[in-house]
Amino acid sequence: MQQKPILLTILDILSIIAIGIATYFALVLAPTELVMGEVQRVFYFHVGTGWVALLGFIIASIAGVAYLVSKKMFWDRFGLAAVEVSAMFFLITIVLGSIWARPAWNTWWTWDVRLTSAAVTELIFIAYFMLRAGIEDPEKRARFGAIYTLLGGLSAPITFMVIRLFRSIHPVVVGNPSAEAQGGFDMTVDMRNTLFITLIAFTILFIDFIWHRVRLGGLQEKVEQLKLKTLGE
Amino acid sequence: MKPSFLKATFAIIHKDLAAEFRSRELLTAMLTFSVLVILIFNFALDLNIDVRQKVTAGVLWTTFAFAGTLGLNRSMAVEKDRGCMDGLLLAPVDRSAIFFGKAISNLAFMLIVEAIVLPLYAFFYNETRIFQWEFIAVLLLGSIGYISVGTLLSAMSVQTRTREILLPILLFPITIPVLIASVLASGAIINDAGLPQIITPLNLLIVYDVIFIAVSFMFFDAIVEE
Numbered sequence: 001m002q003q004k005p006i007l008l009t010i011l012d013i014l015s016i017i018a019i020g021i022a023t024y025f026a027l028v029l030a031p032t033e034l035v036m037g038e039v040q041r042v043f044y045f046h047v048g049t050g051w052v053a054l055l056g057f058i059i060a061s062i063a064g065v066a067y068l069v070s071k072k073m074f075w076d077r078f079g080l081a082a083v084e085v086s087a088m089f090f091l092i093t094i095v096l097g098s099i100w101a102r103p104a105w106n107t108w109w110t111w112d113v114r115l116t117s118a119a120v121t122e123l124i125f126i127a128y129f130m131l132r133a134g135i136e137d138p139e140k141r142a143r144f145g146a147i148y149t150l151l152g153g154l155s156a157p158i159t160f161m162v163i164r165l166f167r168s169i170h171p172v173v174v175g176n177p178s179a180e181a182q183g184g185f186d187m188t189v190d191m192r193n194t195l196f197i198t199l200i201a202f203t204i205l206f207i208d209f210i211w212h213r214v215r216l217g218g219l220q221e222k223v224e225q226l227k228l229k230t231l232g233e
Numbered sequence: 234m235k236p237s238f239l240k241a242t243f244a245i246i247h248k249d250l251a252a253e254f255r256s257r258e259l260l261t262a263m264l265t266f267s268v269l270v271i272l273i274f275n276f277a278l279d280l281n282i283d284v285r286q287k288v289t290a291g292v293l294w295t296t297f298a299f300a301g302t303l304g305l306n307r308s309m310a311v312e313k314d315r316g317c318m319d320g321l322l323l324a325p326v327d328r329s330a331i332f333f334g335k336a337i338s339n340l341a342f343m344l345i346v347e348a349i350v351l352p353l354y355a356f357f358y359n360e361t362r363i364f365q366w367e368f369i370a371v372l373l374l375g376s377i378g379y380i381s382v383g384t385l386l387s388a389m390s391v392q393t394r395t396r397e398i399l400l401p402i403l404l405f406p407i408t409i410p411v412l413i414a415s416v417l418a419s420g421a422i423i424n425d426a427g428l429p430q431i432i433t434p435l436n437l438l439i440v441y442d443v444i445f446i447a448v449s450f451m452f453f454d455a456i457v458e459e
Contacts, residue, residue: 068455123406130402134393144389147452151382151407154444158410162437165417 002219008211015205022048022194022201030194042100044194048202050093055206056086057121061153064146073221074214076142079149080132081213085206087125094118117160124152138221241326245334249308250341259307263300263346270296271354285358290420293354293363294375294412297347301379302401304342308335309387310397322457332453336384343376367422371435375415378442379408385449388456414438 026044033040063079066072097115098108109115128148135141187195236244253259274292278284312318312335321331351372355361362368383404390399405412417434421427 120406120409127402127406130395130399131389131393134390134395134399136394140392143455144392147389147455148403150452151386151445151448154448155407155410155441158437158441158444159413162410162413162417162434165413165433165437 002215002222004215008208008215011204011208011211015201015208018201018204022198025194025197029190031188031190033191036104039100039103042096044198045202046093046096046100047195048198049089049096051199052202052206053086053089053093055203056082056089056210057153057156059210060086060149064149064153067142067146068150073138073142074218076138076145077214077217077221078210079146080217081210083125083128083149084213085209087122087129089202089206090118090122090125094122113160113163116163117156120159121152121156124156128152236326238327238330241324241330242334242337245321245331246338246341249334249338252311253338253342259304259342260345262307263304263342264349266303267296267300267346267350268353270299271350271357275357280358285360286424287420289354289358289360289363289423290416293350294416294419296350297343297372297376298379298405298408298412300346300350301343301376301383302404304346305339305380305383305387305404306390306397306400308339308342309384309391313391318457328454328457329450331457332384332388332450335388336381336449339384340376340380343380344373347372347376362423365422367431368419371415371418371422371438374435374438374442375411375419378411378438378445381442381446381449382407382411385453385456388453392456410437410441414441 022044026041030041030044032038060079060082063075063082067075067079094115097118101110102108128145131148132141132145135144271292274280274295278288278292280288280292312321322328351363355363383400386403386407387400390396390403393399414434414437418431418438421430421434
């Protein structure tokens with residue numbers, strides 16, 4: 001039996017602490033935004049989860065290339081882990097965004113660039129899971145999965161550019177002070193610090209999740225092999 | 234001796250077209266389906282003259298996208314079911330010749346359907362603005378992008394357990410840029426919206442076509458290998 005690595009346990013504890021600190025910063029220490037009030041606090045976790053979701057999407061594409069080049073099953077497990085974790089975080093980002101959008105834009109949803117791209121990406125993830133579920137041969141599953149993540153990774157930026165041709169109302173908070181009419185705001189130093197801490201916290205959590213998922217994938221494979229072995233005897 | 238790339242590609246196109254013109258299974262289904270979709274849109278959207286002004290491009294593209302998946306599914310399923318795919322793979326030709334052969338014959342089917350549906354739409358709705366060469370060019374570019382990814386993904390979906398159901402689910406999220414750009418460009422052409430509004434989506438469409446023809450060409454080998 002493979003022991004759980006000590007480093008992973010340390011990372012578990014670290015991510016719990018980091019998320020705890022981030023929550024405290026976002027909900028208590030960060031100043032209340034003047035116009036939007038308390039609901040603006042959603043922003044920190046919205047950006048945090050969105051950031052790691054995007055990171056997962058990019059990592060999945062890289063893992064796809066790595067698999068196609070090396071044909072090592074590790075990269076398949078890694079890619080799957082990235083997609084799964086990323087899909088979950090994307091969903092959280094969308095839900096948190098909706099919670100914020102209701103009071104800020106007076107609607108749960110609007111067909112804006114970021115929102116539509118996020119929805120399309122989430123659909124690509126779901127299609128990826130359905131594709132994998134339909135294939136029994138692990139080698140073929142890994143190959144098709146890798147190719148599909150690459151196709152998704154290539155089409156997502158073009159989707160974003162095409163939808164941008166329609167009008168966008170999503171605020172660009174970081175690096176764009178003129179977005180106030182769309183629900184954007186100027187960040188104070190405390191807000192900036194809070195955002196920074198949340199980003200780090202979610203990155204740690206993300207690495208922790210990926211590690212767990214890759215490890216789980218390895219154990220799953222081992223169980224399958226043992227099953228085949230006992231059935232063969 | 235290995236036959237030349239072009240010769241192999243043409244052989245596959247010839248095979249597909251000959252088979253289709255004898256059975257007419259695929260084209261009949263795609264055409265009937267397209268007319269049905271337009272009929273449904275007529276009542277679903279109440280296509281009177283004001284609404285038509287805005288949605289003609291969208292209605293046509295939705296119709297072609299749905300009819301396209303029907304054709305793509307069928308064209309790959311016949312290869313798989315009757316074991317033709319194994320035969321094709323055993324043939325001493327470049328695998329990408331098989332891809333281009335399949336893609337071009339799929340494109341031909343889609344263009345034939347479009348060539349029949351467009352006059353029908355014009356006839357039903359007294360809409361002659363769709364017969365501009367710019368509109369036809371967008372139609373061609375959009376179809377090329379859609380079919381190149383579609384051929385690749387249908388080769389993928391046909392090897393899975395869920396097959397026909399899976400193709401649209403795999404294909405639509407990836408081809409959303411094609412559909413949006415085509416609808417934007419052709420809508421702008423119909424409504425005489427001016428060059429900038431036509432050129433931007435058109436450029437993206439061309440970028441998509443180039444990238445995805447190259448990518449599909451690269452990956453096809455990895456999808457059909459056993």
